[in-house]
Amino acid sequence: MEWLQIITYAGTFIFAVTGALKARTHLMDIFGGAVLAFVTAYGGGTLRDILLGVKPVNWVNDNIALGLVISALISVFLFKENLKHFNRIIFFTDAIGLGLFTASGIKISLQNGITPTYAIIMGVISSTFGGLLADILCNEIPALLRKGELYATASLLGGIVFISLKHNGINDSTNLLVCVVLVVSIRILAKRKKLYLPEI
Template sequence: MNLIQIIMYVGIFVFAGTGALKARTHHMDIFGGLVIAFATAYGGGTIRDLLIGVHPVNWVNDYLALGLVVSATIIVSFFDSDQIRFKRTIFFTDAIGLGMFTAAGIEISINNNINDGYAVVMGVITATFGGLLADVLCREKPNLLKRGELYATVCAIGGVIYILLKHLGIEKNLGLFICVCIVVSIRILSKRKRIMLPEI
């Protein structure tokens, strides 16, 4: 198993946990939690694979990934019901998932002969569209569309830096690690410092 696969599996587990936590805040049962966890973990990667022509899409026949989604949902079901802690946990797991899926989405796209610019776009889609789908299913305003939120923006920043590092000859695994750290750090910092994009 290479680093990109490890990042993908960790990202799936983290995003599945984020989705399950979101389902918990809406008082869903275990099946509803699995649906939201699945959508969060797989939504972005599925859309990416459909756009770049990967068949079958990434999760088909992958029992390990499915097991990670189920495991994350079961673990979340044992959490207590502190809503403030839930929201804080969702934010941090979501930030980590954003970083991991951005890096993985870019690398998978490049490996499928997508050029650098569109690979960054695919990285952003991989990282954000699962959460978008989960928010829609939960009838929430998606983080992707909230006023001023640095959400997809942080993925794009991390993705561009990753591409630049590749062209500078930085070792791939180090570049992936830096990309993840940049996305997570900027996401957390922007939320704490209330850094926002200007309104249209």
């Protein structure tokens, strides 16, 4: 299994956990949890593939990805009584998923012939739109749109570094790892230091 597959599957599992935990905070039943887990895990990648013209989209016929989402849902269900401070857990799982899907989204876009600039945009879409859809389903203002610590900006900065390293001849495995670590680090640092973008 290649690094890209590992990162993509890890992101799928992490975002599915995030979606299931979000359903838990809204006191949803197991079906509601399944819907949010699937939407969070697949939403961004599905939109990316539609924009890229990839057929079928990434999760169709992928039994491993399906198994990971179901495993994430079951894990949250079984350990829900031992998971305290849901908001804190959601933040960290979401930050990790943000980094993983930024890196994989950019790499997949480049493999499909997209220019570096638009590959970065596709990376941001891959990593943020699943959470956006989940927030809408929960009747919340999406984290992507509300004022808060750097979110899509962290993805954007990680994508720029990914492309810069690639342009300078750094191998893709290193790029993927650096991108993930950088996005997660920026997201956590922004939360702790309360870093915000200026208001419009």
